[in-house]
Amino acid sequence: MRIIITGGSGLIGRALAADLAVGGHEVVVLSRDPGQVTSLPTGVRAVGWDGRSAAGWGQLADGAGAIVNLAGASVAGGRWTDDRKRVIRDSRVNAGRAVVEAVTQAAYKPGVVIQPSGVGYYGPRGDEEVTEDDARGTDFLAGVSRDWEAATAAVEALGVRRCVLRIGVVLSGAGGALPRMAQPFRLYGGGPIGSGRQWMPWIHIADVVGAMRFLIDTTDARGVFNLCAPNALPNRDFAKALGRAMGRPAVVPAPAFAMKLAFGELSTILLDGQRAVPRRLLAAGYAFRFPTAEAALRDIYG
Numbered sequence: 001m002r003i004i005i006t007g008g009s010g011l012i013g014r015a016l017a018a019d020l021a022v023g024g025h026e027v028v029v030l031s032r033d034p035g036q037v038t039s040l041p042t043g044v045r046a047v048g049w050d051g052r053s054a055a056g057w058g059q060l061a062d063g064a065g066a067i068v069n070l071a072g073a074s075v076a077g078g079r080w081t082d083d084r085k086r087v088i089r090d091s092r093v094n095a096g097r098a099v100v101e102a103v104t105q106a107a108y109k110p111g112v113v114i115q116p117s118g119v120g121y122y123g124p125r126g127d128e129e130v131t132e133d134d135a136r137g138t139d140f141l142a143g144v145s146r147d148w149e150a151a152t153a154a155v156e157a158l159g160v161r162r163c164v165l166r167i168g169v170v171l172s173g174a175g176g177a178l179p180r181m182a183q184p185f186r187l188y189g190g191g192p193i194g195s196g197r198q199w200m201p202w203i204h205i206a207d208v209v210g211a212m213r214f215l216i217d218t219t220d221a222r223g224v225f226n227l228c229a230p231n232a233l234p235n236r237d238f239a240k241a242l243g244r245a246m247g248r249p250a251v252v253p254a255p256a257f258a259m260k261l262a263f264g265e266l267s268t269i270l271l272d273g274q275r276a277v278p279r280r281l282l283a284a285g286y287a288f289r290f291p292t293a294e295a296a297l298r299d300i301y302g
Helices: 011-022 082-105 140-150 153-158 177-186 205-217 235-246 256-271 279-284 293-301
Strands: 002-006 026-031 044-048 066-069 112-118 161-167 169-171 202-204 223-227
Touching: 002 011, 002 082, 011 026, 011 044, 011 205, 066 082, 082 112, 082 140, 082 153, 112 140, 112 205, 140 256, 153 161, 161 205, 169 177, 169 205, 169 293, 177 235, 202 205, 202 293, 205 223, 205 279, 223 279, 235 293
Parallel strands: 002 026, 002 066, 026 044, 066 112, 112 161, 161 223, 169 202
Antiparallel strands: none
């Protein structure tokens, strides 16, 4: 089947595209500058788009098996100034509107729209266990997540199945948060961040890809799914697991005040967390390849 991935040149997009191509699917990655998207696997091609409309690519949605809407500016790309917040939100909302435009124009509607979001939807929740039924938070990330998810909601009225994925911290040696988290450990200076008590909902990149493929293929799956491993950890315990996987101690904390000075409001990503659990994903029958942090980190660093 043909699968279209917006934001397909990022960490998740590349991993998903490669996996789908191995499975024999036709994979189209949308990029603002397709000429700069290099080293694509066989079976994957880059097509240009403007990030806000169906111009130049919308015809590909006609009869497509799935559209995976990963496009959006990085929330960790710098301090959250008013301008940066606007870019983060608008890039997601505009991409969602482009997907809806393409689906609207398609004579044969895509089989499913996969709409990622983040566990930041729930806001800081302390020790409370968070499922897909819990209410939205009130901070900036919660608002962005709400708007991102809502941007493609209109496809449901067009008869298209939609899965909304609230993704935790993605563990991969190829990019994302983990290599930056691991750098102090390489220098024997790693440890918990802030109090270390904040919960960290994590997921191995292989399970992000696996869960997305599972939901694409499971034709009765729809609605919201938390994409995080079933065993979230407090940050201090995750730091210990990372230290063991790397053969390093985990005893040098990063004080909360230093994080706030360095990152401003962005530091909430590091200092606050959610004890999110993948209740609906497990109920649907998905089997995690890496259900524990120990196994996931050993796979990456072992």
